[in-house]
Amino acid sequence: MPRATNGTNRALKALGLAAASATAALAFPLTATAATTAIPSCTTTDGVIPASSSGSHHCVMGVGNGGSPVTALQRSLRACEGQSIAVDGIYGPATRNAVLNVQRRAGISQDGVYGPQTRNAMSWHVGADCVSYQYGWG
DSSP: OOOOOHHHHHHHHHTTOOHHHHHHHHHOTTSOOHHHHTSOBOOEESSSSEEOTTSOSOOBBOTTOBSHHHHHHHHHHHHTTOOOOOOSSBOOHHHHHHHHHHHHHHTSOOSSOBOHHHHHHSEEEETTEEEEHHHHTO
């Protein structure tokens, strides 16, 4: 495996990561990386947008997460993004693939993990409408 460059090492150090943990994160892309675990994970919802327990919409979810934040994400993926997925509150392979489709279409990093970039790239189901995050909350 190639060694990290000095610039990469400086960036990793700024994030509090070692090159070994970055390599592990690349080997297992379905799990949260040390960089994403610094962001509060989604544990609740404000009714529409997944949020952390502090109310911040700046949170992360991936395969293995569940509950109301996943349900909110799935509702919007289905109603506003045209994804044919169940709204079951389980972030499994189908939700991951739906998130990948949104990321691919938006031209952002494609990892199947919901986070701030994906939140900004998609529309959210509010009543009978679909609105962007920037329009309704940002």
